[in-house]
Amino acid sequence: MILWGAYVRASGSGAGCGAHWPLCNGVVIPQSAQAATMIEFTHRIMSGLSVLFAVGLVIWAWRSYPRGSQVRLGAGLVGLFTLSEAVVGAGLVLLELVANNDSALRAGSVAVHLVNTLLLVASITLTAWWASGGNPVSLGRQGINSTLLVAALALVVLLSATGAITALGDTLFPAASLAQGVQQDFSPTAHFLIRLRIYHPLLAIVTGSFCLFLALRTRDRQKEGLAGKFAAALIACVAVQICLGLLNIYLLAPIWLQMLHLLVSDLVWISLVLLAAASLRQPPPPESSPSRQPPPREAVNLPADRGWGKPGPGSDGLQPLPETQKASRVCARGAGFSWGLESTGRTLPGRVRF
Numbered sequence: 001m002i003l004w005g006a007y008v009r010a011s012g013s014g015a016g017c018g019a020h021w022p023l024c025n026g027v028v029i030p031q032s033a034q035a036a037t038m039i040e041f042t043h044r045i046m047s048g049l050s051v052l053f054a055v056g057l058v059i060w061a062w063r064s065y066p067r068g069s070q071v072r073l074g075a076g077l078v079g080l081f082t083l084s085e086a087v088v089g090a091g092l093v094l095l096e097l098v099a100n101n102d103s104a105l106r107a108g109s110v111a112v113h114l115v116n117t118l119l120l121v122a123s124i125t126l127t128a129w130w131a132s133g134g135n136p137v138s139l140g141r142q143g144i145n146s147t148l149l150v151a152a153l154a155l156v157v158l159l160s161a162t163g164a165i166t167a168l169g170d171t172l173f174p175a176a177s178l179a180q181g182v183q184q185d186f187s188p189t190a191h192f193l194i195r196l197r198i199y200h201p202l203l204a205i206v207t208g209s210f211c212l213f214l215a216l217r218t219r220d221r222q223k224e225g226l227a228g229k230f231a232a233a234l235i236a237c238v239a240v241q242i243c244l245g246l247l248n249i250y251l252l253a254p255i256w257l258q259m260l261h262l263l264v265s266d267l268v269w270i271s272l273v274l275l276a277a278a279s280l281r282q283p284p285p286p287e288s289s290p291s292r293q294p295p296p297r298e299a300v301n302l303p304a305d306r307g308w309g310k311p312g313p314g315s316d317g318l319q320p321l322p323e324t325q326k327a328s329r330v331c332a333r334g335a336g337f338s339w340g341l342e343s344t345g346r347t348l349p350g351r352v353r354f
């Protein structure tokens with residue numbers, strides 16, 4: 001849906017349903033076979049489906065997890081950011097900030113739309129992380145690590161917002177050649193969307209270098225842990241993204257490359273969010289603590305990760321099992337994977353997890 005949204009913008013189809021929302025050209029199902037209408041209408045169908053999925057996720061989280069659970073928090077945020085995404089999208093259509101509109105209000109709106117998308121993606125990522133047994137995140141305990149990670153998250157959000165404005169400039173004022181594009185970028189009389197284009201690559205150099213530094217630092221400190229793996233993913237995504245960005249300028253941003261660049265920017269973001277979640281997770285409470293969270297019925301076992309997050313002694317990074325279920329967990333580690341046998345006194349007599 002995110003990629004299709006970029007396609008709607010890049011193909012100039014944002015006005016395909018006129019200034020109507022939620023109806024398309026005043027009707028529920030458009031009769032016109034125009035390409036722009038079909039492209040915009042498809043995006044609306046996808047957004048309707050994503051609202052249904054978000055509602056389903058919230059209901060599932062509330063039914064499966066207890067009050068105060070991180071999974072409920074994550075799912076609630078998914079519901080919230082899905083709604084705000086729909087409101088921003090509807091605002092773009094109703095205020096006619098689409099097609100050839102080149103106002104500052106449109107530039108600001110596409111940046112806000114993209115930032116909301118990132119917050120939605122982060123919420124989905126964290127919901128999956130917590131539903132898989134990841135511990136809650138704590139910013140207070142990690143000192144410089146928290147500061148570096150929060151700075152990296154903020155820089156990637158800012159970089160992506162400038163990218164959305166650059167993409168709008170490329171769509172509305174396509175350059176005929178690389179030389180003409182560069183000349184326009186530095187012309188004081190050029191439209192502000194053209195003059196702003198230069199800032200995204202510059203910020204990308206700063207942000208990319210910072211993310212690489214952070215990821216290499218993490219990987220050096222914990223090669224085996226989950227944080228180390230997310231750091232390796234971040235390094236790969238940033239390296240690919242910088243190549244795609246350079247190619248974008250060289251090829252004058254064709255639509256397929258814009259979509260690919262956007263896809264990889266989401267992968268950069270997801271890797272960074274997971275790196276932050278794995279690095280900043282709280283140590284699990286001691287065995288006897290009454291504040292422990294019961295795990296979901298279908299909890300997924302995650303490999304152990306010791307290091308930056310400094311989980312407590314003997315921790316495996318999973319939510320502890322509830323006292324009431326008299327649970328016991330026996331883990332054996334083999335070559336390349338770990339598996340465990342868990343028995344609970346109540347709902348599940350026994351199960352093997354890989």
Ligand code: HEM
Binds near residue numbers: 163207259
């Ligand atoms: C980690 C690094 C980067 C991230 C996270 C990132 C993110 C983004 C995002 C989110 C967009 C908007 C996409 C859209 O709305 O369709 C964008 C656009 C753009 N970026 Fe980047 N970018 C990065 C690096 C770079 C680099 C290094 C360059 C050039 C040297 C570059 C050049 C461009 C150009 C030309 C566009 C407009 C065309 C398009 O939409 O693809 N980017 N970027």
